[in-house]
Amino acid sequence: MSLTKYESQLREPLVMGNKTYGQVTQDIVHTIEAKPTRLWYIGFYVSVAFLMFGVYSVYREVVYGIGQWNLNRTIGWGWDITNFVWWVGIGHAGTLISAILLLFRQGWRTGVNRAAEAMTIFAVMCAGQFPIFHMGRVWMAFFTLPYPNTRGPLWPNFNSPLLWDVFAISTYFTVSLLFWYSGLLPDFATIRDRAKTKLRKRLYGMASFGWSGSTKHWQRHESLSLILAGLSTPLVLSVHTIVSFDFATSVVPGWHTTIFPPYFVAGAIFSGFAMVQTLMLILRKVMNLQDYITLGHIESMNKVIVLTGSIVGCAYLTELFMAWYSQVPFEQDIFFKYRIAGPYGWSYWLMMTCNVVSPQLFWFRKLRRSVMFTFIMSIVVNIGMWFERFVIIVSSLYRDYLPSSWSIYYRPTIWEIGFYLGTFGLFFTCFFLFAKYFPVIAIAEIKYVLKTSGESFKNEMSALETKQVDEFIHEIHGDHRAEGSVKVAHH
Amino acid sequence: MALKKFVVGCFEDEKVLFPAVEKVRKAGYKFHDIYTPFPVHGLDKAMGLRDTSIHTAGFLFGMIGTTTAVTFMTWVFTKDWPLNIGGKPNFAFPAWIPIAFELTVLCSAVGMVLTFLYICQLAPSLKRHHFHPRATDDLFVMVFECTDKMNEDELKSFLANVGAQEINTQVAEEGWWIGKYGEDQELYKESNIA
Numbered sequence: 001m002s003l004t005k006y007e008s009q010l011r012e013p014l015v016m017g018n019k020t021y022g023q024v025t026q027d028i029v030h031t032i033e034a035k036p037t038r039l040w041y042i043g044f045y046v047s048v049a050f051l052m053f054g055v056y057s058v059y060r061e062v063v064y065g066i067g068q069w070n071l072n073r074t075i076g077w078g079w080d081i082t083n084f085v086w087w088v089g090i091g092h093a094g095t096l097i098s099a100i101l102l103l104f105r106q107g108w109r110t111g112v113n114r115a116a117e118a119m120t121i122f123a124v125m126c127a128g129q130f131p132i133f134h135m136g137r138v139w140m141a142f143f144t145l146p147y148p149n150t151r152g153p154l155w156p157n158f159n160s161p162l163l164w165d166v167f168a169i170s171t172y173f174t175v176s177l178l179f180w181y182s183g184l185l186p187d188f189a190t191i192r193d194r195a196k197t198k199l200r201k202r203l204y205g206m207a208s209f210g211w212s213g214s215t216k217h218w219q220r221h222e223s224l225s226l227i228l229a230g231l232s233t234p235l236v237l238s239v240h241t242i243v244s245f246d247f248a249t250s251v252v253p254g255w256h257t258t259i260f261p262p263y264f265v266a267g268a269i270f271s272g273f274a275m276v277q278t279l280m281l282i283l284r285k286v287m288n289l290q291d292y293i294t295l296g297h298i299e300s301m302n303k304v305i306v307l308t309g310s311i312v313g314c315a316y317l318t319e320l321f322m323a324w325y326s327q328v329p330f331e332q333d334i335f336f337k338y339r340i341a342g343p344y345g346w347s348y349w350l351m352m353t354c355n356v357v358s359p360q361l362f363w364f365r366k367l368r369r370s371v372m373f374t375f376i377m378s379i380v381v382n383i384g385m386w387f388e389r390f391v392i393i394v395s396s397l398y399r400d401y402l403p404s405s406w407s408i409y410y411r412p413t414i415w416e417i418g419f420y421l422g423t424f425g426l427f428f429t430c431f432f433l434f435a436k437y438f439p440v441i442a443i444a445e446i447k448y449v450l451k452t453s454g455e456s457f458k459n460e461m462s463a464l465e466t467k468q469v470d471e472f473i474h475e476i477h478g479d480h481r482a483e484g485s486v487k488v489a490h491h
Numbered sequence: 492m493a494l495k496k497f498v499v500g501c502f503e504d505e506k507v508l509f510p511a512v513e514k515v516r517k518a519g520y521k522f523h524d525i526y527t528p529f530p531v532h533g534l535d536k537a538m539g540l541r542d543t544s545i546h547t548a549g550f551l552f553g554m555i556g557t558t559t560a561v562t563f564m565t566w567v568f569t570k571d572w573p574l575n576i577g578g579k580p581n582f583a584f585p586a587w588i589p590i591a592f593e594l595t596v597l598c599s600a601v602g603m604v605l606t607f608l609y610i611c612q613l614a615p616s617l618k619r620h621h622f623h624p625r626a627t628d629d630l631f632v633m634v635f636e637c638t639d640k641m642n643e644d645e646l647k648s649f650l651a652n653v654g655a656q657e658i659n660t661q662v663a664e665e666g667w668w669i670g671k672y673g674e675d676q677e678l679y680k681e682s683n684i685a
Contacts, residue, residue, distance in 0.1 A: 021528060021629035146563070155567045159576060159586040167593040175600040182604060185613065190528065190627040198673040205672025209608065210617035213526040213626050217611045219535045220543045224607045227549045228600060235596045242589050444529040447629075451505070 009462070012296035013455035014107055019291070021447050028441050029191055031287050033200075036436055039286065047428035054422005057415040058133055066136040068415045074400045075407050079416045080130045081246075082389040086271065087127035087423065088169065088243055089264075089385065092236055093272020094120025095176060096304075098183075099232035102225070107453055108300050110445040111292045114187075115283060116276050117180040118438070122430040123275070124173045126423035131165065133419070161245035168242040175235055179228045182221070185211045187439040240268045247392065253334040254396035257322065263315035270308035270355070271385035273301050277378035279431065281371060283440060292441050295369045302368040305381065309359035312388075316356060330401065339395040343409055347387050348395070354384025494679065495665050496637040497523060498646050499622045500655030501630045505531055508631045511653035512537045515633070518649060520641070523634040526626040545607060552602025553595045560594035561587065618670035620663035636665075 015024075036044075061068045071078050094116040101109040132141050144166045146155050156163050188208035195201040211217070244264035247255035277298065284293040323335035340348050358380055367373050398407040434440070451457050502508040508525075512534070515522070522538055535542075564587045568574065573581045608614060626632040633655065637643055647658050670676050 022625075025528075025628045146567070152572060155572060157574070157576065158564045158568065158590055159579070159583050161589075164589040164593075167590050171593040171597040174597060178600055178604045182607070186529070186627065192672055193621065193624040193627045195673070201673030202671050205618065206615050209613035209615055210619045210667055211613060211627070212524075212619050212621060213528060213632075214611075215525045215527060215531075215534050215538060216540055216543075217613075218527060218530040219540060220545050220607055220611060222530050223543045223545045224603060227546050227603060231549070231553075231596050231600055234592070238589065238592055238596075245589070447529040448532075 007452050007458065007461075009458050011453070012294070013458050014111060014294070014296070014449050014453040015446060016291040016294055016455045018456040019450060019454055021450065024446050024450060025190055025194070025443055027289070027291065028439050028443050028446070029194060031435075032191060032437060032439065033194075033196075040432065040436060044429065044432040047425050047432055050421050050425025051429050052422075052425070053418050054420075054425050057418030057422055058129070060415050061133055061419070062138055066134070068413060070411055070413050070416065072407060072410065074405055075394060075397045075410045077134075077393050077397065078410055079390075079412045079420060080134045082386065082393055083420050083423065084127050084130035084134075085243055085264075085389045085393075086386050087123045087130070087427075089240065089268035089271045089389075090275045090382075091120040091123035091127065091172070091176070091272065092240060092265070092268035093276045094118070094123075095172075095232050095236040096269050096272065097276070098179060099229040099236065102229040103233060106300075107449050108297050110442055110449050111294070111297050112276060112280055112301070112441075113445070114180075114183065114438075114442045115279060115434075115440050117176065117183070118431065118434045118440075119272075119275060119279060120176050121173065121180060122427045122434075123272075124169065124176065125430070126427050128169055128173070129419075129423060129426075131162075161242065161249050164242045165246060168239045172235060172239045175228070175232055179225070179232060182224060182228070183442060183445075184438065185209055186213065186221070186444045187442065189213065190443055191439065237265055240265045252396050253328070253330040254319075254323075254339065254392065257319065259315055259318055259322070263312065263319075266308045266311035266315065267355075267385060267388060270305060270312055270359075271382055273305050273308070274378040274381035274385070277301055277305075277374055278382070281375045281378070283435065287435070287440065289441065292446060295371075298371065298374055299365075299368045302362045302374060302377075305377070306359050306362035306368075309355060309362075309381070313356035316352065334396055334399065338399045339391065342395075342399075344391070344395045344398065347391050351384050351387040351391050354380050355388060358384075493665055494662055496643075497622065497661050497663060498635045498637055498643060498650070499657075499659050499661055500633045500635075500647075500650035501623055501625075501657040502633065502654065503630060503656055505631065507654040508633075509533070509537060511633070511650075511655065514653050515649075520635055520646060520649070523636045526622060526632040526634065528625075528627050528629060528631075531631070545603060545610070548606040549599045549603040552606075553599030555602070556595040556598025557591055559598070560591040564590065612667055616669055616671070617667045618672060618676075619667050620661075620665075622661060622663070623657070 019027075057068075069078065069080070071080075094113075097109050097116040098113045098120075101113075132138055135141055144156055144163060146158075147153075156166075185208055188204050189211035192201055192204035192208050195204060241261040241264065244260035248257060248260035250256060280293050280301075281298070284290050320335055320340070323331045326332075338344070358377065361373075362368050362377070394410055398410060400406060502511060508531070512525070516537075516539060525534060525538060527534065561584075565582060568581050568583065576583075621627075622634050623630055623632045633650070635641075635646060637660070643660060647660075650658050664678055668676075668678060
């Protein structure tokens with residue numbers, strides 16, 4: 001897995017400033033060792049308040065039944081499944097950053113992967129709530145599991161995409177958690193060994209599993225991370241593919257399309273990166289991590305956003321084209337009468353503006369590197385992606401085949417909204433705890449790229465930059481024995 | 492559990508560490524271990540460690556997952572409770588690919604992480620002797636076990652020559668024990684220490 005040790009100065013440094021290993025530790029760990037700020041308390045308690053409201057909303061749904069929500073015939077899926085798909089989608093960016101970018105050897109992932117993976121885990125936790133409570137009789141949720149039971153045994157239907165979802169989401173959560181935690185072990189050990197108070201030493205000691213930093217352990221750890229990344233890559237693609245199968249394998253017009261899996265995966269990464277931006281921009285400002293989450297990082301993520309946003313845009317247009325090209329009247333009606341027009345037309349155009357039109361502004365370098373603009377865009381994209389799921393679900397359901405079964409206008413009740421706000425509460429409660437008690441940046445990984453991609457170490461390369469190629473190669477070969485850290489890939 | 496005597500040398504820079512590792516090996520000293528704050532690439536090779544085969548565990552566990560998923564679903568739908576779902580075949584293999592895949596990944600990941608924790612002997616509530624608190628911060632800590640065959644002082648001066656900063660001798664427990672960090676523990680009765 002060795003990356004090229006010499007990096008051109010043309011590549012932006014990943015770590016700004018004149019840092020030593022010790023400073024990296026200090027910069028990242030000092031917030032854990034300090035008392036939480038007032039801002040942290042405010043944010044945390046607001047999140048908990050939202051969470052409590054969500055708990056109450058769910059309580060009402062469990063006690064009084066699914067009638068607490070405005071779901072009706074034919075809109076059997078509404079806000080709940082919209083929120084489910086939205087949250088799962090957000091999770092995808094974390095895995096993309098931690099796994100796919102690791103396989104692609106993108107050095108910039110080191111600055112953001114820890115927080116993005118945390119985001120994944122919390123987002124999947126939020127997502128899972130929706131299908132579970134949508135069951136109505138939530139105490140029966142374990143019926144989805146294939147356990148030997150006294151009803152025959154009657155097994156779940158393994159041919160059903162809804163059951164695939166159970167497996168996909170739970171696997172995704174477990175694997176993400178393992179990946180995240182195995183990366184955290186060395187960093188917990190760092191905190192443990194610096195800890196001044198007894199309690200902190202004890203807790204982080206427990207959390208670090210007795211990690212010592214042995215070379216053999218590191219070697220296995222590297223191998224483990226690489227294989228977990230290799231497993232997570234197809235996994236993350238499969239998860240949203242399976243989520244899209246919930247729709248695509250049905251015969252509902254507007255859902256029954258083969259384009260869904262890639263379209264959903266691209267949309268998931270799109271919204272996930274937007275959420276990563278929202279969180280990172282706040283994190284780097286509040287925790288003073290501008291040296292580690294640089295404008296270069298932000299720009300790279302914006303590039304992913306403009307790419308996936310364009311893929312999503314192509315998918316929207318392809319859907320419209322296919323509706324016309326199929327010559328199926330139901331398909332055409334759904335798209336041209338009830339989706340881009342009709343009572344829910346506004347949501348379609350909101351989605352189009354937020355997801356397809358506005359991200360195109362990221363073609364301008366200046367805007368890609370603007371913190372304020374990125375922050376606004378990240379919110380806009382997430383609104384757009386929420387409406388994408390809403391449009392897909394509701395606009396396909398509210399006009400059934402027979403006009404007699406057309407629905408009245410679907411509006412959520414306060415408890416449906418409350419459930420959604422509650423998951424925001426859950427997400428941010430977890431994220432605030434994470435930001436306070438966990439190393440938000442992978443300390444060991446930053447140290448690993450520091451000597452090649454740190455600003456001060458890049459400056460040392462100035463002399464090499466002016467050399468001719470022959471001269472350069474000769475020198476590197478000659479120096480190798482004396483200077484262990486300077487190596488080239490083809491050495 | 493056994494108390495052993497170790498010679499410890501600390502390095503601050505990998506530029507010094509790598510040549511030192513080479514010299515140490517040439518001189519014939521055997522490493523107990525080198526503790527580093529981050530994965531130093533090439534150090535395992537330089538120390539002469541063999542490659543890890545943890546990925547084999549991942550593959551085997553993955554295969555267990557696939558086999559379990561496919562055989563179980565086959566048994567359920569063809570033997571135990573054949574169900575007519577829209578007249579489709581009972582052995583509906585394409586429809587089982589998602590679950591078979593998920594189970595492969597799940598078993599492989601869980602199995603590999605557990606294997607990793609087992610072979611590295613890592614678990615919550617385990618405690619080890621750490622030779623230097625900065626080994627997880629910014630120091631590369633080279634550790635040698637003292638045996639009858641070698642001269643401790645010679646090794647120490649050798650380490651100083653190759654660029655080690657802090658050099659000392661520590662008597663410590665070699666393996667792990669169950670304990671809490673942040674609390675001093677008496678692992679051995681005084682009389683037992685040789």
